[in-house]
Amino acid sequence: MKDKVNLAAALASLAEPFQPRIAGMLNDYKVMVAKAKGEFICHAHPDTDDLFLVLAGRLTIQLRDRDVVLDPGELFIVPRGVEHCPRADGETQLLLIEPRGTSNTGDAETSELTARERWL
Numbered sequence: 001m002k003d004k005v006n007l008a009a010a011l012a013s014l015a016e017p018f019q020p021r022i023a024g025m026l027n028d029y030k031v032m033v034a035k036a037k038g039e040f041i042c043h044a045h046p047d048t049d050d051l052f053l054v055l056a057g058r059l060t061i062q063l064r065d066r067d068v069v070l071d072p073g074e075l076f077i078v079p080r081g082v083e084h085c086p087r088a089d090g091e092t093q094l095l096l097i098e099p100r101g102t103s104n105t106g107d108a109e110t111s112e113l114t115a116r117e118r119w120l
Helices: 007-012
Strands: 021-026 029-039 050-056 059-063 067-070 075-078 084-099
Touching: 007 021, 007 029, 007 050, 050 059, 059 075, 067 075
Parallel strands: none
Antiparallel strands: 021 029, 029 084, 050 075, 050 084, 059 067, 059 084
16 A cells, blocks of 8 residues: 555545445455445355454344344454345445455345445
8 A cells, every 4th residue: 555544534435335445455355445224135255254344333244043233343254155134224334354356245146236346
């Protein structure tokens, strides 16, 4: 990275929910910011874990056997291969970490929620 990233400014620049933007790279991992609102598509990532860190708001990660509710400052790592469906009842701001090339919709069919990898 050539310069620091102001997370508040980066998040303020995002208009659409579930359209993450890359803030930086850590080895081969994307460090992304995103907004969530509503329910996302249920999916799994067969080859990688998925890290969610809530910066503002509240995120519920629906798993087959339980719901994991995250408040600001809390994180959860969905293990590889585990189906999950993120949901935010109100606007939620997130920091996400996953390998370069990982689709945000994982093994689900490509949909309008599938985001291409884009930098801030």
